[in-house]
Amino acid sequence: MSKPHQNRGTTHEGVIIAAFGRHYEVIVAGQAGQDESRLKCYPRGKKSTFACGDEVEIEASGSDQGVITALKPRRNLLWRSDAFREKLIAANLSQVVLVTATEPGFSDLLISRCIAAAESQHLKTLIVLNKADLAGPLPAARRMLAPFERLGYEVVEMSARAGADSLRPYLAGQRSIFVGQSGMGKSTLTNALIPEARAATREISEALNSGKHTTTFARLYPLDGGWLIDSPGLQAFGLAHLTPDELAASFVEFHDHLGKCRFRDCQHEAEPGCALHSAVDSGAIDARRFGHFLQIRDEIRQAKRQSQGW
DSSP, X not given: OOOOOOOTTOEEEEEEEEEETTEEEEEEOOOTTOOOEEEEEEESSSOOOOOBTOEEEEEEOSSSEEEEEEEOOOSOEEEEEOSSOEEEEEESOSEEEEEEESSSOOOHHHHHHHHHHHXXXXXXXXXXXXXXXXXXXXXXXXXXXXXXXXXXXXXXXXOGGGOSGGGHHHHTTOXXXXXXXXXXXXXXXXXXXXXXXXXXXXXXXXXXXXXXGGGSSEEEEEETTEEEEEOOOOSOOOBTTSOHHHHHHTSGGGTTTTTOSSSTTOOSSSOTTOHHHHHHHHTSSOHHHHHHHHHHHHHHHHHHHHHTTO
């Protein structure tokens, strides 16, 4: 691919396709008769609050370098946070793809956290069960995912090592991100869908002069009329940026019951006449999912206390 010359000081619009620390790779559309180009960019100032998928304005500072000067309005933002830190994951998505696998074991609590983050940003969620060719652990994995499937979240069973063609129809035209724990096979899926992804990862590794970064940054790839972001493996997904009410609203099975408790300020704990508890007792709300809600809500409250110093 030929690289158009970027005049120093010229302003361009682009999309962040890789984010690692204060370093960003931005793809810039080519001018008439020129190919698109990729610039290594840095933020202006000390703050670095950009995510993969962000649409930005940059000022060229050399033939292959630039400075990010402005962030264009986001349609949505997927991020996680605790009492003291926040981690921007990706922006301007249409879909979150949660990748699980029959082995190693996965956390259904982490799935609830990721779904809550997606729902709070009005994003679709698709669940992938990878390594479905392993017959031994398959029934247990299916049981773990059954409560989410009953809520309407589609589960696609597949084996990435055998190819990813069965997943393509779900990704075509979408702006998706793969999210999941380490070892679930996200990178294998990405490489199966986008063969050049392996080479792109290696190039970034060499540019940073360290292989340790290859699993710690998100990267965007064009795919079938949309794009796909491969993100690092997650072991935690804090939601301290949500309020308890926003969290409750992100549990879709709560919608028919919220506002129907006997007491307006019901905390859904031991109060009489709690509509959510009644729904759990009747089976309308899965008891394990309700437990997830209570645990995440308590963490949000604790994070707020910690951030305020009490």
